[in-house]
Amino acid sequence: MATDCANCPLRGRPLFAALADKDLAFMRRFKVGELTVEAGTPIMMEGSNSPQLFTALRGMGIRAKTLSNGRRQVVNFVYPGDFLGLQSAVMDGMRHTVEAVTRMTLCVFDRKELWSLVRGNPELAYDLTWIAATEEHFLGEALATVGQRTAVERIAWALVRVTRRCEALGIADAGRVPFPFRQQDLADALGLSLVHTNKTLARLRERQLASWHDGILSVPETEKLARVAGMEGEDPAERRPLI
């Protein structure tokens, strides 16, 4: 049975901004159900034009796009609270694939109602723009990372981002956070080869900066790793709207 938005397990987490009562009411109407998928299931396909929008409630996934030469770029790792499908709604058709990596539960919205949401509820329309702009910002950072940083820096950057995100989500436990992906996924996210990713991770492990086993990433001192990444100047995950 579906959770009521008012009792959403995510809302209230430090990461998410509070929502006014009337906006919550609107959300409730907008939400059409919940979807649970097994690990490995594709949620949205590149090119497809899904009639649904989602918010990840539980579990993790991957956004990726595949080039015509067969190579794959992981665009982002999906964690609870992420909104999926805005591109497909606003442009026409999805521009990347989203796939569940663990079992996931998703909040389902009706795409057709998006317009009525924008029309009827400016706060939520603003939040939507906020989300898109934030995603844009993230991709800018990722681009700068892949374009300008070395392998160690890239990996350190990614691990720090994930750790911070999980901390803000409240799913971190003493520097230990869920990271249920394969090394290949991380490699594809950072434009590195699997082998080099593996070796670089080994070096970070030796230096006691990060270890990652069995889907658990553990970064004892985020600050140290952030210094390795050369990300001193960066803002640590700010509060975001939850739709």
Place this chain on the structure above:
Amino acid sequence: MATDCANCPLRGRPLFAALADKDLAFMRRFKVGELTVEAGTPIMMEGSNSPQLFTALRGMGIRAKTLSNGRRQVVNFVYPGDFLGLQSAVMDGMRHTVEAVTRMTLCVFDRKELWSLVRGNPELAYDLTWIAATEEHFLGEALATVGQRTAVERIAWALVRVTRRCEALGIADAGRVPFPFRQQDLADALGLSLVHTNKTLARLRERQLASWHDGILSVPETEKLARVAGMEGEDPAERRPLI
């Protein structure tokens, strides 16, 4: 003297979607003036929180961010019709620098009015989201390019994108389009070194696929270059809203 939005030289270009009369009226109120800056002028600074938003009317520029190690990532090339400052408005403060590369004319809007725009005019709010989502999509492509393509492919990709953009804008003349940047800028956009960029451009020139002199890029057969880039599956610049 400022151009009236109704006579905007851009509106009406094939690239841009038409705007309803009442939305135009709204735009007119939203617009507070015009700004002309000389080549080389920074328009928005990383970290700053400019009280203005802009739409590029004439001229070209660069969006870039600088990492703490001093390396620079060019995030995008700015052409007429691009909206500047959404990030700064919605998040807090600009996340990258925007700099004029030629003399530019910008349409100026009052950031404080953004909220009233979202509230009072759902069409425009939707367009705003559209713009952010499109920018996000572009950055995803760029990320995939820098992460997964070789040097030749990257450069070919960038040149094709610019050419297509200019064609849609109606500022292309038989495959010749304005591209007033330095090789260093292109290199920084693609995560390549200046030297390698130069040599790769030379090779494309020899193969008669693209030549670029004195700020003019000329791509005789976009399709051929697109094939070199490995971008067969890609959508050729769709119609976008102009704000």
Place this chain on the structure above:
DNA sequence: CGTAACTTTGACCTAAGTCAAGGCGCGTGG
């Protein structure tokens, strides 16, 4: 137990980076 999906390691290779030196056009000031 066998096999399939990941990770790890070692040996070798190459695309792209770095360094360094010239070239070319333009603006400034002597």
Place this chain on the structure above:
DNA sequence: CCACGCGCCTTGACTTAGGTCAAAGTTACG
């Protein structure tokens, strides 16, 4: 009016970070 300085492009010689190939561990599962 010339020269010299500066910003940008070009080229060649050499180096290297990271890629590719290949094989052996490790688990998990049927």
